[in-house]
Amino acid sequence: MSVIExxxxxxxxxxxxxxxxxxxxxxxxxxxxxxxxxxGIKIVGxxxxxxxxxxxxxVGRRVKWHLIGSLQKNKVKKAVELFDMIESLDSVAIAAxxxxxxxxxxxxxxxxxxxxxxxxxxxxxxLPEDTExxxxxxxxxxxxxxxxxxxxxxxxxEAGALxxxxxxxxxxxEKIKRLNxxxxxxxxxxxxxxxxxxxxxxxxxxxxxLGTRIxxxxxxxxxxxxxxxxxxxxxxxxxx
Ligand SMILES: *Cc1c(COP(=O)(O)O)cnc(C)c1O
Numbered sequence: 001m002s003v004i005e006x007x008x009x010x011x012x013x014x015x016x017x018x019x020x021x022x023x024x025x026x027x028x029x030x031x032x033x034x035x036x037x038x039x040g041i042k043i044v045g046x047x048x049x050x051x052x053x054x055x056x057x058x059v060g061r062r063v064k065w066h067l068i069g070s071l072q073k074n075k076v077k078k079a080v081e082l083f084d085m086i087e088s089l090d091s092v093a094i095a096a097x098x099x100x101x102x103x104x105x106x107x108x109x110x111x112x113x114x115x116x117x118x119x120x121x122x123x124x125x126x127l128p129e130d131t132e133x134x135x136x137x138x139x140x141x142x143x144x145x146x147x148x149x150x151x152x153x154x155x156x157x158e159a160g161a162l163x164x165x166x167x168x169x170x171x172x173x174e175k176i177k178r179l180n181x182x183x184x185x186x187x188x189x190x191x192x193x194x195x196x197x198x199x200x201x202x203x204x205x206x207x208x209x210l211g212t213r214i215x216x217x218x219x220x221x222x223x224x225x226x227x228x229x230x231x232x233x234x235x236x237x238x239x240x
Contacts, residue, residue, distance in 0.1 A: 007214045008214055019201055023044050024047075024211035025045060025055060026047040028211075030055045030059065033055045034059050041214075045209050046068065046083075047068055049075040049078050053078070067088060069088060071098075073093070081105065087111075088124065091134075095144055111145065113146065115168075115169050117152075117168050120154055125151065132175070148187050149173050149176075149190070149191075153166070163203060173189050188206060189205050190207035191205040
């Protein structure tokens with residue numbers, strides 16, 4: 001059994017019922033993603049549209065594809081064609097573009113609103129206090145469906161330091177859920193990564209996004225480097 005296969009099987013047997021596992025595939029080779037899928041992964045999370053296209057060419061529609069990285073306007077057309085969910089929506093301008101592009105292909109895109117729960121400067125996500133406003137703006141766009149919230153928490157924080165961020169995100173989630181806004185279905189709370197998923201689940205996550213725990217440490221694969229991607233096609237490195 002390969003390491004990836006063993007990791008996926010261990011995780012799937014460990015996770016409580018009702019918690020969806022997203023394999024966070026950034027920097028991984030399509031073949032590694034395929035291996036994870038063959039071991040039982042049902043959702044692949046991608047940060048970059050271009051990387052997603054490469055993996056999609058190998059893996060295809062046998063899994064769901066989630067965008068978990070920030071989206072630029074000029075990538076929205078491709079993104080709405082490829083992805084089954086956008087977990088990282090944090091601006092009304094991008095929401096409007098998603099709506100326009102979805103209308104062209106007759107698709108309704110499920111979205112999660114990304115919360116900057118650590119309230120870091122220069123980070124993706126809306127502040128907790130601005131979340132309801134964005135949800136209300138998005139619900140008027142008929143080709144998007146708000147289905148929950150996603151958060152990362154502060155980069156590089158100890159797992160324990162993330163707990164308050166998860167608690168805050170869950171609080172906002174419940175608050176918006178209670179509003180019963182038309183067309184809004186608060187179903188998914190996507191939080192927790194390899195170091196923090198147990199804590200996230202304790203605090204109410206029902207979707208977790210794991211990269212390292214499935215594929216191993218990033219940056220030690222000799223075969224893929226961002227530098228191998230032509231500069232004009234690179235997405236900005238919005239995550240670190
Ligand atoms: C990379 C990434 C993950 C997974 O991180 P790991 O620590 O490798 O599990 C989850 N979510 C997002 C948005 C990411 O960019």
